[in-house]
Amino acid sequence: MEQRHLGRTGLRVSRIGLGTLTWGRDTDEHDAAxxxxxxxxxxxxxxxxxxxxxxxxxxxxxxxxxxxxxxxRDLVISTKAGSVPDPDRRFDGSRGHLLSALDASLxxxxxxxxxxxxxxAFDPDTPLEESLQALDLAVSSGRARYAAVSNFCGWQLAKxxxxxxAAPGTRTRLAGTQLEYSLLQRGVEREVLPAALDLxxxxxxxxxxxxxxxxxxxxxxxxxxxxxxxxxxLAPFVAPYLDDTASRIVDAVATAADGLAVTPxxxxxxxVRDRPGVAAPIVGAxxxxxxxxxxxxxxxxxxxEICRALDDVSVPVHRYPDHDWSTL
Numbered sequence: 001m002e003q004r005h006l007g008r009t010g011l012r013v014s015r016i017g018l019g020t021l022t023w024g025r026d027t028d029e030h031d032a033a034x035x036x037x038x039x040x041x042x043x044x045x046x047x048x049x050x051x052x053x054x055x056x057x058x059x060x061x062x063x064x065x066x067x068x069x070x071x072x073r074d075l076v077i078s079t080k081a082g083s084v085p086d087p088d089r090r091f092d093g094s095r096g097h098l099l100s101a102l103d104a105s106l107x108x109x110x111x112x113x114x115x116x117x118x119x120x121a122f123d124p125d126t127p128l129e130e131s132l133q134a135l136d137l138a139v140s141s142g143r144a145r146y147a148a149v150s151n152f153c154g155w156q157l158a159k160x161x162x163x164x165x166a167a168p169g170t171r172t173r174l175a176g177t178q179l180e181y182s183l184l185q186r187g188v189e190r191e192v193l194p195a196a197l198d199l200x201x202x203x204x205x206x207x208x209x210x211x212x213x214x215x216x217x218x219x220x221x222x223x224x225x226x227x228x229x230x231x232x233x234l235a236p237f238v239a240p241y242l243d244d245t246a247s248r249i250v251d252a253v254a255t256a257a258d259g260l261a262v263t264p265x266x267x268x269x270x271x272v273r274d275r276p277g278v279a280a281p282i283v284g285a286x287x288x289x290x291x292x293x294x295x296x297x298x299x300x301x302x303x304x305e306i307c308r309a310l311d312d313v314s315v316p317v318h319r320y321p322d323h324d325w326s327t328l
Contacts (some may be wrong), residue, residue, distance in 0.1 A: 001298055003044035008200025009175045011115065011146050013076050015273060016295060017046035017204065019284035024057020026234075027286065032061050033069055035287040040070045042295045048178070048204070048282045050120060051105050063110035064181035072111060077107050078204075080150055080178075082120035082131075087121035093123030093131035102138055117144035118178060121151040128156075132163055132171075139172040148176040148204075154191025161199040176202040176279060182272055183249050183314045184210035186243050190316070193277050202279035205272050208285070209294075213241040216254050252313040256306050269297045272312055281313045 003012040018039045023032050039047070049058045059079060065074045081101035084092045092098075102117060117138055119131050135147035149160055157177055164171045177196055181188045181203065188203070196203050210217055218238075250264070257264045272281050285291035302310075 001045075001155050001295070002052035002100060003045070004279050005202070006116070006146070007175045007196075007202035009146060009202075011076070011175055013046040013280050014044045015280050016044060016269075016297070017048050017078070017280040017282040018044055018291070019061060019206070019282040020036075020047065020049040020058040021053050021284050022058075022286070023049070023061050024054030029061055029064065031287055032204050033065055034293050035285060036062075036065045036070055038288040038291050039295070040074060042292075042298075044295070045074065046076045046078060046280050046282075048078045050083070050084045050118075051101050051108075052080075052085070052120075055085075056108055058105070061106055063108055067110055071289045076115040077109065077111065078116035079109070079117065080118040080120035081105065082118075082123065089125070091121045091123040093119055093121075093126040093128075093134075095137075098131065098134035099137060102143055106143060109110075113143055113145060115145045116176065117146070118148040118149055118150040118176075119152075122149075122153070122156045128160060129167070131165060132160060135164075136170070136172050140170070146175040147172045148174055148178065150178040152177060152179075152192070153216070154195050154326050157192055157201070158195040158199065161195070161201055165199070174199070174201050176204050178204040178206055178282070179290060180207045181205035181275075181278070181281075182208050182210040183214060183253065183268055183310060184246050185312060186316045197277045203277045204279055205281045207284075208272045208281035209268055210246065210250075211238050212253075213238065213246055214250060214253055214264060216250055216257075216264040218242060219250060219254070221249070249310075249314045253308060256302075256310060260300075260302075260306070263293065265293055266297045266300050267302065267306070267310075269294060270300045270302050271307065272308075273297065274301065 001014045006013050028161050049062055081098050082091050082093050138144040139147055161174045164173050179188050191239045253264045253267050257267045
């Protein structure tokens with residue numbers, strides 16, 4: 001698998017990443033082992049997790065697999081801290097919480113460092129420079145090799161990255177940012193992506209298949225019984241992308257797939273993988289068969305006319321102040 005630099009850093013990652021959101025909850029150790037082995041044998045390196053995935057079980061399971069199945073040196077391990085199971089405070093970006101969470105992650109993973117460590121979300125109740133200082137301490141202590149943020153909007157990302165580049169002292173520049181990005185969710189193009197491109201930050205799209213909807217499995221009001229849309233706790237996650245607008249985009253993806261003699265999954269994934277600023281979409285799969293289907297996109301590059309057609313059918317409405325005001 002082709003490797004790409006993450007942002008303006010020396011860190012190289014496989015251009016498709018493996019997500020572990022469901023590990024330890026819907027994905028058991030046997031299926032996780034199959035996924036990891038399939039990903040590794042295909043040349044994949046970037047494995048993305050978080051301390052809250054499966055209440056820590058995802059990290060623990062990943063650590064078990066690194067111990068007995070896949071060499072740690074062959075992987076780029078990415079994890080996150082800052083989300084908390086507190087109904088009154090969803091995010092805790094305090095320096096104390098973040099560093100304690102990192103230590104707990106390292107213990108579950110069974111490693112002395114992670115390759116990429118994210119602040120999982122912006123915490124409005126903690127000064128941003130305090131959260132960023134936790135990233136600096138993690139890197140300077142060797143517990144993390146590179147730093148990133150996740151789910152930051154445009155101004156938050158720009159402020160964080162600029163602080164790291166301009167504040168006095170030795171600061172750790174942001175290598176990446178992770179947000180949802182797909183043909184069904186192009187909101188990052190409004191401000192996040194321009195900021196990331198300008199500041200040299202690599203984008204790691206989550207849910208690049210529109211939460212599974214872009215595979216075409218939900219066409220015609222069909223909800224397969226073994227899909228996330230039929231899952232009690234994941235159905236609300238899929239539901240926002242089952243509207244008429246999404247249906248038109250999925251139909252266009254299916255038409256493009258038919259014309260290229262490939263699958264809708266391959267078309268949707270290739271589109272986001274090759275967007276400007278994207279380093280590696282993070283793909284979540286239930287089993288090795290699904291993952292193999294996603295990894296088969298490695299040999300596919302969409303023709304320019306297909307990309308333009310997909311851009312047109314899925315274009316978000318962004319006007320003032322994103323477009324030239326004189327044309328409005």
